[in-house]
């Protein structure tokens with residue numbers, strides 16, 4: 001097992017934050033995990049670094065996940081079960097499924113990061129969440145020193161949430177995920193501008209065309225981390241009681257909402273942030289994206305602490321104006 005010392009994490013996070021002096025192991029074999037587990041050091045698992053904000057140099061050891069492999073492990077008349085090693089790039093897996101015409105992942109095209117991170121925050125986009133297609137998640141448990149497989153139910157998925165952000169946080173290393181995909185998919189084109197994009201493309205909905213439509217929309221809307229450092233949506237969309245929403249609507253008639261249950265609604269965090277005047281804000285190298293108020297950005301050499309501070313200022317101002325406490329979606333290191 002090779003431990004590299006004095007590594008900079010700048011190339012390993014989409015915010016492009018530089019922290020140096022890091023101890024680093026590239027994990028390319030599951031068999032390494034038993035030995036790594038014995039190291040008396042805090043362990044930081046790094047996938048594509050697209051959902052983390054580095055506020056300091058991790059004092060433990062960074063485990064860069066490059067476990068690879070995709071297998072079709074089962075199939076029947078209606079479904080295929082795809083097992084992917086956790087270090088595979090999520091979008092590459094989507095492209096593999098799409099090229100075979102297997103449905104379920106197409107709305108989640110072009111989300112950065114790795115397979116292993118997909119269950120952690122139950123990635124979602126365009127009306128689909130990965131929980132809809134996850135069959136099982138397999139992980140190495142550091143303390144128990146064994147591999148465990150959880151069913152979809154055991155993962156306790158919620159909106160950008162799972163057991164891996166709670167009871168199992170920092171206790172496990174996800175090694176593979178098995179997805180159940182459909183050979184005769186039902187398409188979900190009702191969300192966002194997918195139907196409009198398909199119309200403009202002049203094509204009928206199928207797995208490939210929906211994937212391409214989502215890619216086109218995402219490219220036109222979201223800042224590319226290769227150009228401006230960012231980690232996608234920095235905050236979750238808050239869910240609030242319907243009674244609170246009705247009171248808010250009297251003062252803010254244009255406030256958008258989506259029903260969650262009979263008693264709760266979701267409010268777009270981007271709208272709340274924009275109403276507080278943050279959209280397009282810039283101070284030196286930190287800022288709020290001019291087109292997407294949910295996306296905090298690093299224009300060049302920002303420090304993670306400064307972006308953290310900015311996120312706190314945004315939370316405070318939204319709280320003052322609307323009485324809603326925003327929750328960060330990005331993991332803070």
Ligand SMILES: Cc1cc2nc3c(=O)[nH]c(=O)nc-3n(C[C@H](O)[C@H](O)[C@H](O)COP(=O)(O)OP(=O)(O)OC[C@H]3O[C@@H](n4cnc5c(N)ncnc54)[C@H](O)[C@@H]3O)c2cc1C
Nearest residue numbers: 045047048049050051112113114116117123124174231232
């Ligand atoms: C431009 C952009 C657009 C985005 N759009 C979306 C979107 O539409 N929907 C969405 O849901 N997200 C979106 N994201 C967020 C991000 O892509 C996802 O959260 C993604 O799943 C993170 O994967 P990662 O491999 O980069 O995780 P990392 O950032 O490397 O890690 C995130 C967290 O998961 C932990 N972790 C990672 N891998 C493992 C593992 N194998 N075992 C245990 N713990 C692990 C890490 O320790 C860390 O705490 C976007 C990000 C960007 C930059």
